[in-house]
Amino acid sequence: MLLLAPLLIPLVTALLTAVLPAHPRLRRGLSLAGVLLLLGAALALLVAVGPAGRLSVALGDWPLPFAIQFVADGLSAALVLVAALLGLTVLLYQFATEPANREAPGLQPLVQGLLAAVVAVFLAADLFNLYVWFELLLMATLGLLLLGGRPWQAEAALKYFALSMLGTLLMLAAVGLIYGASGQLNFGALAVASQAPGVAPGLTLFVVMLLLAVLLKAGAFPLFAWLPASYHTLSPPLLALVGGLLTKVAIYVMLRLSGQVFSATPAFLYEALGWLAMLTLVTGVLGAAYHWDLRRILAFHIVSQIGYLLLGIALATPAGAAGTAFFLIHNILVKANLFLLAGLIWLSAGHPDLRRIGGLYLARPWLALLFLLNAFSLVGVPPSSGFWGKFLLVQEAFAQQRFLWGGLALGVGLLTLYSMSKIWLEGFWKPHPDPTRLAGSQPQGDGGPRLAYAAVTFSTLLVLALGLYPQPLIDWLQQATAGYWAGFGPA
């Protein structure tokens, strides 16, 4: 039950909030209660699993590998907790910035649905079941994109849906083909089958298709266009939720599938993945350098950061996996924080375009500090969480004699620094071109500005702690990923 609670709690919450459309406050209360419960369940799961442990449940009590299996290990339990924490932050921020009676009735159920899907992807150990949760993820995101029903939202949603749906279809086809070739869906059974002499070579092609679908979901080069085309239409809290989780979930799946399930994948695929990672790194950060809209800058940074994550997977070692995992957690939190801060910048200065704002350094010193801390972390200034992520990845790249990859990963940091300093110089230091707009605007929601700031501050403290004392998490993740690329453990 411990294993299913993190999925069922948001699922039931989604349900309840959907059926009570007429009571906005009740809906919010339920949603908050749901997230708090989820947080508790995630903590309990984390404690029960431990860094190197493993909890498994066969649904319907059928024997494995026939039943659908849910598995929590150190990595997935940690990620579930991160998702819950992010959910809480986002929810509080949402309460603070939008009055309950103006909130779209679909928002809370969709948010909870998204959380449920994310948690389920972290825990599913069955290929088809995984696909189902990806579908849920797609649908929830689509719903969030559509909330409000403005024309530009519809355009963004269409782009997201068309491209993402293609990925989903390809994934379904790949799942079917893999099932056809191996006769298995369970991760453990697939891991065994994929190393069987008769099956393995035939499987590679299908695994490539599966990975391609996941790459699209992750926003890797050259398939990331759906991301900057759609993300910027979301409201800041939803952007933080979607931007923080969506692509990262795909990366997690990639890591798990390549490291634990199809670990016998031939080396040339990893070589290709590594170069894709480099292209993703560079094109993403170039996009960020090009844009002036805060939301677009940050959206392109998502792409760029995906490059780092893919790099860790391409290295295909336990250390690379640990680096990716650490980077993943860091990135979810920091990215979400930056999106939330972008929302506060927008609220405080009146526009998301950097050319039209300024002066926040004096007007909102606390905002400045929060932004600076998170920006440093994204850039990877030591000792921030981002630095450790990069450090682990680059160190491992060098250890694998991948000097070019490691070097490029470092060099891209400079462009990240450039675009973060652009936000700082334009948004904070430069005087506001129209100081009257800087005056009084503050979040207009129920909790008021304090709640929004409190939510971001809380999340920033997490990032800070991760940077100043990364040892426990790194240690935890190294234990959790110790068996990667060494076959799936006993069921």
Add this chain to the structure above:
Amino acid sequence: MSMTLTLAVLLPFLGAAGVAWGSRLGRPTAILLALLVVLMPAILILSLLDPLVAGETHLEHFAWLPAAGLNIAFRLDGLGLLFAGLILGIGALVILYARYYLAAEDNLGRLYAYLLLFMGAMLGVVLSENLIQMLMFWELTSLSSFLLIGYWRQREDARTGARMALAVTGAGGLALLGGILLLGRMTGSYDLSIVLASGDLIRAHPLYVPTLLLILLGIFTKSAQFPFHFWLPHAMAAPTPVSSYLHSATMVKAGVFLLARLFPALAGTWEWNHLVAGFGMLTLITGAVIALFQHDLKGLLAYSTISHLGLITVLFGIGTPLAAVAGIFHIINHATFKAGLFMAAGIIDHETGTRDMRRINGLWRAMPYTGTLAMVAASAMAGVPLFNGFLSKEMFFGEAVGVANAMALGWLLPVAATLAGAFAVAYSLRFVHDVFFNGEPVDLPRHPHEPPRWMRVPVEILVVICLLVGMLPALTVEPILHLAVSAVLQGPPPVHDLAIWHGFSPAVLMSILAMSGGVIIYSVRKPIYGWWDTQGGRVDFRRAYERLLQGLLTLAGRVTLWLDQGSMPRLLRLFVAVALILGLAGWWGSGSPLTGPLTLLPLDAVSLSTGLALVLAAIATLVWHRQRFTALILVGAVGLMVALVFAKFSAPDLALTQLSVEVVTVILLLLALFFLPQTTPEDPPSPRRWGDAVLAVLAGLGMSILTWAILTRPYESIAGFFLERSVPGGGGRNVVNVILVDFRGFDTLGEITVLALAGLAIFALLDKLRLSGQRVAGPATAWHWDRHPLIVASLVRLLLPLALLVAVFILMRGHNLPGGGFIAGLITAIALIMLYLANGVAWTHARLPDKTHPVIGAGLLLATLTGLASLLFGHPFLTSTFGHVHWPLVGEFEVASAMLFDLGVWLVVVGSTLLILIHLGLMSDASRDGLAPGTPVRGSGAGRSAGDSPPGPGC
């Protein structure tokens, strides 16, 4: 475990926050607090002095990230002590000075906070034992100097200068990190004690050269070495106290500090000598020459700083122990006189309101005391005997001569040194002569007079040091020099003699040449200035940097716009192309044959004709795709063919599902079509369309090949288990249904959640959307004048109970015979939709709710609760049970808990499908207006009513 050093480094960081807060209580509190924060680390470090003098290196270790070979580790040796002394000593003076320099409206507390932050970072750099940790503080110096340089944030030049410094030093920091990571790989440790002891190993390693290059990149950018020197003059936008701190004793000295620090590990190779000395020499000359032509006081000092940093770099590049002594010695001297000069420049700026030397003249009368101080410091800068600068410069000349014979092109060095020396004399002369003499001041914004007493004190102290060291070097500077050099060389320092007069030597000759040359250059300055101005910065590395940045941004724009032009077809094309390429690569790389070993079944007429019909229907769709209505019907036909295929291969459940899904989908699309143009605009034929066609065919072919590959392989899967266990384990004879609601009920739970969310999402989209159909449509689209024919309406009302009965029947029997919740749900939805279609929205609306949320919710809840119920009996989620009940009249009847689950599925399917369909219909104005059913549309013929009173989409 001692943590004195750790505390000493951390205190300024804590202090920064404290001072920022305490400055609310006024400037005196701020300055007291700040000085206190400087004093405490100084006391802590001094408490460790005794063992240090005895030759021990003080180390402190704390576990931090042992897994990555990283500990918090600090070290105090002679070099660290020397730098800590400079950092804290000059820091204290700068704090005192800034109090008087800063205008009342500037926030002193914030400046102090940044300064202390920077001070802590610098202390961290010089006292770190662990190289990664050193790098952290190194980066922190870049960031805190960014904040300091941009202190006057409202000024454009301050922002640009700050960003330029950050970009250049940040790039260097990244290179340095790369270099350190490589060092760590070579030596197996990031601890200095180990790295410094493994010099031979490092120099012999194949990665030595890249490592050296990366580390030097870090050092050269930080220490403003040619060609990265351009950021430093722009950093002069900072308040003068900041400049005097950053560019004398700290920031830029971090680079040369690292040269000294890693000297035992890296120095002594051909590459080191040539790279370090070479770039140092270029910097030395460039800085010295350009300095003379600066009209800005601080600009002159900035370029002079660059030149002196080059001098120090050259000394470390020469690489002899004596050169190292000279290098360290010059670090001390330069720090003192340059800090003094910057402060003097700040006083002049503060008193006159300008820094332009073409306007500031003849200040001697107004400020004789400041003038004297400036003259002493400038003399030290010029290398005049009896001042400290002379001693180290003399040693430098001596070393330069030594190199002349040792290296190829070595003769260049003494020549360059003399030339740079001459220019140093010239610009020092200019600093003194132009400012304090040379006629009358020109149009000064303020009337100059001597500054407040305490603003002068820091300069006085520094000048006294310059004199004392210059005259009594052995008594004053020798002990600390001895300690520092021992640390740099990791051994006893060479014999050296800090005397003013060593007897005649080439160095003395060079000094004399430089002195006289400098005077000559200054005396002919006018024509030289003119010549310089015509040259107009021919070699401007700032412009190169800007062009680089601009180029990068242009590239960024090009790449971004090329990748995403906002065009959907292009993105889809890209995706399909990538899929094809990766697919090909995957096939090629795996080397597995595409056809499996299975023999093919004989071809039968049914399969052949269904297959052909499928292909024909698909091609027809393509041909008529512009007629949307036709295309839709044809797509429906494709779906029906697929249902036939399912039926042919004995999958009645799939066939039923496919059938009902097809019906619902076509209705749905019909509704949507009502709001859209009835034809697709024609694309002009173009090569791209042919490309698309090829791509599409290839993609279809690829998918077919993959399917072929699977179908021709032997199929052994977990399906056998399901077949076996369906009746005994799941209590149902319909395996498909048992799989759906039991074996893999969890998937179904996920899928109905997806469906429910899809319903909600579409509801969210449509709820507020109002469209009048046909507004965009052509005349052919008034679908029919009689929207709700009476016969159809009556018939549907009659049919409804029957249809519902069928649905319930299909739901109930699903567990054993083809059917189940999903199919039943679709049938129910179709039946209800018929009601809408036949009777109109207004009529149906009065009898049925349009919001089916509760139905969806109840369905999901039921499914979830069924799953949870098994927990009560101690089984995992979704464990099913079944039993047999005797039902009068009907007979033996099987009841499975999974059927409840199926009921949930049914509810969700009904609710979601209806929600979507109804709201698609409600979107139209006509439906909303609640026109009475059967009202004929005016004009009663197809076509003529277009645009007037649009009918609903059949509702």
